[in-house]
Amino acid sequence: MIDFKKGLIPAIVQDSKTDKVLMLGYMNQEAYQKSINEKKVTFYSRSKKRLWTKGEISKNYLFIENILIDCDEDTLLIKAKPAGPTCHKGSDTCWKEMNNKNFLFYLEDIISHKINKKQENSYIYQLSKKGINRISQKLGEETIELIIESKDDNKNLFLNESADLLFHYLILLKKKGLKIQNVINILENRHSKS
The missing domain is CATH 3.10.20.810 (Phosphoribosyl-AMP cyclohydrolase)
Incomplete structure:
Protein backbone atom coordinates (compact mmCIF):
# COMPACT_ATOMS: atom_id res chain seq x y z
CA MET A 1 0.00 0.00 0.00
CA ALA A 83 -12.31 13.08 -22.40
CA GLY A 84 -10.26 15.36 -24.66
CA PRO A 85 -6.74 16.70 -25.01
CA THR A 86 -4.75 16.09 -21.84
CA CYS A 87 -2.35 19.03 -22.03
CA HIS A 88 -3.67 22.49 -21.09
CA LYS A 89 -2.07 23.71 -24.34
CA GLY A 90 -4.39 21.49 -26.39
CA SER A 91 -2.17 18.55 -27.31
CA ASP A 92 -2.99 14.91 -26.62
CA THR A 93 -0.14 14.54 -24.14
CA CYS A 94 1.99 16.90 -22.08
CA TRP A 95 4.92 15.95 -24.35
CA LYS A 96 3.15 17.19 -27.50
CA GLU A 97 2.77 13.64 -28.77
CA MET A 98 -0.25 12.55 -30.70
CA ASN A 99 -2.10 9.82 -28.89
CA ASN A 100 -2.27 6.90 -31.29
CA LYS A 101 -6.00 6.87 -31.38
CA ASN A 102 -8.32 7.02 -34.30
CA PHE A 103 -7.84 10.27 -36.21
CA LEU A 104 -11.58 11.01 -35.93
CA PHE A 105 -11.20 11.31 -32.16
CA TYR A 106 -8.20 13.57 -32.65
CA LEU A 107 -10.14 15.75 -35.10
CA GLU A 108 -13.04 15.86 -32.67
CA ASP A 109 -10.64 17.12 -29.98
CA ILE A 110 -9.36 19.83 -32.34
CA ILE A 111 -12.94 20.93 -33.08
CA SER A 112 -13.75 21.07 -29.36
CA HIS A 113 -10.57 22.99 -28.61
CA LYS A 114 -11.20 25.64 -31.27
CA ILE A 115 -14.81 26.13 -30.14
CA ASN A 116 -14.02 26.12 -26.40
CA LYS A 117 -11.13 28.57 -26.83
CA LYS A 118 -13.28 30.80 -29.09
CA GLN A 119 -10.60 31.06 -31.75
CA GLU A 120 -12.01 33.92 -33.84
CA ASN A 121 -9.83 33.17 -36.88
CA SER A 122 -11.07 29.57 -37.01
CA TYR A 123 -13.64 28.38 -39.57
CA ILE A 124 -14.82 25.86 -36.99
CA TYR A 125 -15.49 28.49 -34.34
CA GLN A 126 -17.12 30.89 -36.81
CA LEU A 127 -19.50 28.18 -38.04
CA SER A 128 -20.28 27.06 -34.50
CA LYS A 129 -21.03 30.64 -33.50
CA LYS A 130 -23.71 30.84 -36.21
CA GLY A 131 -25.70 28.14 -34.43
CA ILE A 132 -27.38 24.84 -35.04
CA ASN A 133 -29.47 25.98 -38.01
CA ARG A 134 -26.44 27.15 -40.00
CA ILE A 135 -24.42 24.04 -39.11
CA SER A 136 -27.35 21.82 -40.16
CA GLN A 137 -27.72 23.76 -43.40
CA LYS A 138 -24.00 23.33 -44.13
CA LEU A 139 -24.27 19.60 -43.39
CA GLY A 140 -27.20 19.40 -45.82
CA GLU A 141 -25.18 21.17 -48.51
CA GLU A 142 -22.29 18.74 -48.01
CA THR A 143 -24.72 15.79 -48.18
CA ILE A 144 -26.09 16.97 -51.53
CA GLU A 145 -22.57 17.49 -52.89
CA LEU A 146 -21.64 13.95 -51.81
CA ILE A 147 -24.73 12.49 -53.50
CA ILE A 148 -23.89 14.34 -56.72
CA GLU A 149 -20.29 13.08 -56.66
CA SER A 150 -21.42 9.52 -55.91
CA LYS A 151 -23.13 9.41 -59.33
CA ASP A 152 -19.83 10.08 -61.13
CA ASP A 153 -16.65 8.03 -61.40
CA ASN A 154 -14.22 10.54 -59.89
CA LYS A 155 -13.14 8.82 -56.64
CA ASN A 156 -11.02 11.77 -55.55
CA LEU A 157 -13.96 14.21 -55.66
CA PHE A 158 -16.20 11.62 -53.98
CA LEU A 159 -13.71 11.10 -51.15
CA ASN A 160 -13.20 14.83 -50.65
CA GLU A 161 -16.96 15.40 -50.37
CA SER A 162 -17.13 12.44 -47.96
CA ALA A 163 -14.47 14.11 -45.81
CA ASP A 164 -16.36 17.43 -45.90
CA LEU A 165 -19.56 15.72 -44.80
CA LEU A 166 -17.89 13.88 -41.93
CA PHE A 167 -16.05 17.03 -40.79
CA HIS A 168 -19.26 19.06 -40.63
CA TYR A 169 -21.05 16.19 -38.91
CA LEU A 170 -18.42 16.29 -36.13
CA ILE A 171 -19.07 20.02 -35.71
CA LEU A 172 -22.80 19.34 -35.44
CA LEU A 173 -22.18 16.63 -32.83
CA LYS A 174 -20.10 19.07 -30.77
CA LYS A 175 -22.82 21.72 -30.99
CA LYS A 176 -25.34 19.14 -29.76
CA GLY A 177 -23.07 18.29 -26.81
CA LEU A 178 -22.33 14.81 -28.17
CA LYS A 179 -19.28 12.91 -29.37
CA ILE A 180 -18.57 10.42 -32.13
CA GLN A 181 -18.17 7.81 -29.37
CA ASN A 182 -21.90 8.17 -28.65
CA VAL A 183 -22.61 7.12 -32.24
CA ILE A 184 -20.04 4.32 -32.09
CA ASN A 185 -21.66 3.00 -28.90
CA ILE A 186 -25.02 2.74 -30.67
CA LEU A 187 -23.47 0.97 -33.66
CA GLU A 188 -21.57 -1.44 -31.39
CA ASN A 189 -24.74 -2.14 -29.42
CA ARG A 190 -26.68 -2.82 -32.63
CA HIS A 191 -23.90 -5.10 -33.86
CA SER A 192 -23.85 -7.10 -30.63
CA LYS A 193 -27.60 -7.72 -30.99
CA SER A 194 -27.42 -8.88 -34.62
Whole structure:
Protein backbone atom coordinates (compact mmCIF):
# COMPACT_ATOMS: atom_id res chain seq x y z
CA MET A 1 0.00 0.00 0.00
CA ILE A 2 1.17 3.52 -0.78
CA ASP A 3 2.76 5.34 2.16
CA PHE A 4 1.77 8.97 1.79
CA LYS A 5 3.75 9.91 4.92
CA LYS A 6 6.77 10.16 2.62
CA GLY A 7 5.18 13.17 0.89
CA LEU A 8 3.72 13.59 -2.56
CA ILE A 9 3.62 10.49 -4.75
CA PRO A 10 4.23 10.65 -8.52
CA ALA A 11 1.22 9.54 -10.55
CA ILE A 12 1.78 8.64 -14.19
CA VAL A 13 -1.39 8.78 -16.29
CA GLN A 14 -1.64 6.45 -19.27
CA ASP A 15 -4.41 6.14 -21.85
CA SER A 16 -6.20 2.90 -20.98
CA LYS A 17 -6.91 2.17 -24.64
CA THR A 18 -3.67 3.14 -26.38
CA ASP A 19 -1.15 2.85 -23.48
CA LYS A 20 0.26 6.27 -24.42
CA VAL A 21 1.62 8.19 -21.41
CA LEU A 22 -0.50 11.33 -21.14
CA MET A 23 0.91 13.25 -18.19
CA LEU A 24 2.58 13.13 -14.81
CA GLY A 25 1.23 14.68 -11.64
CA TYR A 26 1.55 14.28 -7.89
CA MET A 27 -0.91 13.00 -5.32
CA ASN A 28 -1.25 13.21 -1.59
CA GLN A 29 -3.64 10.95 0.38
CA GLU A 30 -6.56 13.35 -0.13
CA ALA A 31 -6.05 13.62 -3.90
CA TYR A 32 -5.75 9.83 -4.16
CA GLN A 33 -8.97 9.31 -2.18
CA LYS A 34 -10.87 11.89 -4.21
CA SER A 35 -9.66 10.21 -7.42
CA ILE A 36 -10.92 6.85 -6.17
CA ASN A 37 -14.28 8.25 -5.04
CA GLU A 38 -15.03 10.33 -8.15
CA LYS A 39 -13.32 8.09 -10.74
CA LYS A 40 -11.58 11.21 -12.14
CA VAL A 41 -7.86 11.89 -11.77
CA THR A 42 -7.22 14.49 -9.08
CA PHE A 43 -3.74 15.72 -8.23
CA TYR A 44 -2.23 17.89 -5.55
CA SER A 45 -1.06 21.00 -7.40
CA ARG A 46 2.34 22.08 -6.12
CA SER A 47 1.93 25.55 -7.64
CA LYS A 48 -1.66 26.17 -6.48
CA LYS A 49 -1.14 24.39 -3.15
CA ARG A 50 -4.51 22.65 -3.42
CA LEU A 51 -6.29 19.67 -4.92
CA TRP A 52 -6.77 19.96 -8.66
CA THR A 53 -9.00 17.67 -10.71
CA LYS A 54 -7.69 17.38 -14.26
CA GLY A 55 -10.39 18.90 -16.46
CA GLU A 56 -12.05 21.00 -13.77
CA ILE A 57 -12.02 24.00 -16.15
CA SER A 58 -11.67 22.44 -19.64
CA LYS A 59 -13.96 19.45 -18.90
CA ASN A 60 -11.21 17.27 -20.44
CA TYR A 61 -11.35 14.87 -17.51
CA LEU A 62 -9.27 11.74 -17.15
CA PHE A 63 -11.74 9.00 -16.21
CA ILE A 64 -10.02 6.29 -14.17
CA GLU A 65 -10.16 2.73 -15.43
CA ASN A 66 -7.49 1.22 -13.16
CA ILE A 67 -4.79 2.26 -10.69
CA LEU A 68 -1.59 0.24 -10.27
CA ILE A 69 1.05 0.62 -7.56
CA ASP A 70 4.69 0.00 -8.47
CA CYS A 71 6.91 -2.61 -6.81
CA ASP A 72 8.45 -0.07 -4.38
CA GLU A 73 4.98 1.22 -3.48
CA ASP A 74 5.98 4.82 -4.12
CA THR A 75 4.59 5.53 -7.62
CA LEU A 76 1.15 5.17 -9.18
CA LEU A 77 0.27 4.21 -12.74
CA ILE A 78 -3.23 5.40 -13.55
CA LYS A 79 -4.91 3.96 -16.61
CA ALA A 80 -7.54 6.46 -17.69
CA LYS A 81 -9.88 7.35 -20.49
CA PRO A 82 -9.24 10.95 -21.59
CA ALA A 83 -12.31 13.08 -22.40
CA GLY A 84 -10.26 15.36 -24.66
CA PRO A 85 -6.74 16.70 -25.01
CA THR A 86 -4.75 16.09 -21.84
CA CYS A 87 -2.35 19.03 -22.03
CA HIS A 88 -3.67 22.49 -21.09
CA LYS A 89 -2.07 23.71 -24.34
CA GLY A 90 -4.39 21.49 -26.39
CA SER A 91 -2.17 18.55 -27.31
CA ASP A 92 -2.99 14.91 -26.62
CA THR A 93 -0.14 14.54 -24.14
CA CYS A 94 1.99 16.90 -22.08
CA TRP A 95 4.92 15.95 -24.35
CA LYS A 96 3.15 17.19 -27.50
CA GLU A 97 2.77 13.64 -28.77
CA MET A 98 -0.25 12.55 -30.70
CA ASN A 99 -2.10 9.82 -28.89
CA ASN A 100 -2.27 6.90 -31.29
CA LYS A 101 -6.00 6.87 -31.38
CA ASN A 102 -8.32 7.02 -34.30
CA PHE A 103 -7.84 10.27 -36.21
CA LEU A 104 -11.58 11.01 -35.93
CA PHE A 105 -11.20 11.31 -32.16
CA TYR A 106 -8.20 13.57 -32.65
CA LEU A 107 -10.14 15.75 -35.10
CA GLU A 108 -13.04 15.86 -32.67
CA ASP A 109 -10.64 17.12 -29.98
CA ILE A 110 -9.36 19.83 -32.34
CA ILE A 111 -12.94 20.93 -33.08
CA SER A 112 -13.75 21.07 -29.36
CA HIS A 113 -10.57 22.99 -28.61
CA LYS A 114 -11.20 25.64 -31.27
CA ILE A 115 -14.81 26.13 -30.14
CA ASN A 116 -14.02 26.12 -26.40
CA LYS A 117 -11.13 28.57 -26.83
CA LYS A 118 -13.28 30.80 -29.09
CA GLN A 119 -10.60 31.06 -31.75
CA GLU A 120 -12.01 33.92 -33.84
CA ASN A 121 -9.83 33.17 -36.88
CA SER A 122 -11.07 29.57 -37.01
CA TYR A 123 -13.64 28.38 -39.57
CA ILE A 124 -14.82 25.86 -36.99
CA TYR A 125 -15.49 28.49 -34.34
CA GLN A 126 -17.12 30.89 -36.81
CA LEU A 127 -19.50 28.18 -38.04
CA SER A 128 -20.28 27.06 -34.50
CA LYS A 129 -21.03 30.64 -33.50
CA LYS A 130 -23.71 30.84 -36.21
CA GLY A 131 -25.70 28.14 -34.43
CA ILE A 132 -27.38 24.84 -35.04
CA ASN A 133 -29.47 25.98 -38.01
CA ARG A 134 -26.44 27.15 -40.00
CA ILE A 135 -24.42 24.04 -39.11
CA SER A 136 -27.35 21.82 -40.16
CA GLN A 137 -27.72 23.76 -43.40
CA LYS A 138 -24.00 23.33 -44.13
CA LEU A 139 -24.27 19.60 -43.39
CA GLY A 140 -27.20 19.40 -45.82
CA GLU A 141 -25.18 21.17 -48.51
CA GLU A 142 -22.29 18.74 -48.01
CA THR A 143 -24.72 15.79 -48.18
CA ILE A 144 -26.09 16.97 -51.53
CA GLU A 145 -22.57 17.49 -52.89
CA LEU A 146 -21.64 13.95 -51.81
CA ILE A 147 -24.73 12.49 -53.50
CA ILE A 148 -23.89 14.34 -56.72
CA GLU A 149 -20.29 13.08 -56.66
CA SER A 150 -21.42 9.52 -55.91
CA LYS A 151 -23.13 9.41 -59.33
CA ASP A 152 -19.83 10.08 -61.13
CA ASP A 153 -16.65 8.03 -61.40
CA ASN A 154 -14.22 10.54 -59.89
CA LYS A 155 -13.14 8.82 -56.64
CA ASN A 156 -11.02 11.77 -55.55
CA LEU A 157 -13.96 14.21 -55.66
CA PHE A 158 -16.20 11.62 -53.98
CA LEU A 159 -13.71 11.10 -51.15
CA ASN A 160 -13.20 14.83 -50.65
CA GLU A 161 -16.96 15.40 -50.37
CA SER A 162 -17.13 12.44 -47.96
CA ALA A 163 -14.47 14.11 -45.81
CA ASP A 164 -16.36 17.43 -45.90
CA LEU A 165 -19.56 15.72 -44.80
CA LEU A 166 -17.89 13.88 -41.93
CA PHE A 167 -16.05 17.03 -40.79
CA HIS A 168 -19.26 19.06 -40.63
CA TYR A 169 -21.05 16.19 -38.91
CA LEU A 170 -18.42 16.29 -36.13
CA ILE A 171 -19.07 20.02 -35.71
CA LEU A 172 -22.80 19.34 -35.44
CA LEU A 173 -22.18 16.63 -32.83
CA LYS A 174 -20.10 19.07 -30.77
CA LYS A 175 -22.82 21.72 -30.99
CA LYS A 176 -25.34 19.14 -29.76
CA GLY A 177 -23.07 18.29 -26.81
CA LEU A 178 -22.33 14.81 -28.17
CA LYS A 179 -19.28 12.91 -29.37
CA ILE A 180 -18.57 10.42 -32.13
CA GLN A 181 -18.17 7.81 -29.37
CA ASN A 182 -21.90 8.17 -28.65
CA VAL A 183 -22.61 7.12 -32.24
CA ILE A 184 -20.04 4.32 -32.09
CA ASN A 185 -21.66 3.00 -28.90
CA ILE A 186 -25.02 2.74 -30.67
CA LEU A 187 -23.47 0.97 -33.66
CA GLU A 188 -21.57 -1.44 -31.39
CA ASN A 189 -24.74 -2.14 -29.42
CA ARG A 190 -26.68 -2.82 -32.63
CA HIS A 191 -23.90 -5.10 -33.86
CA SER A 192 -23.85 -7.10 -30.63
CA LYS A 193 -27.60 -7.72 -30.99
CA SER A 194 -27.42 -8.88 -34.62
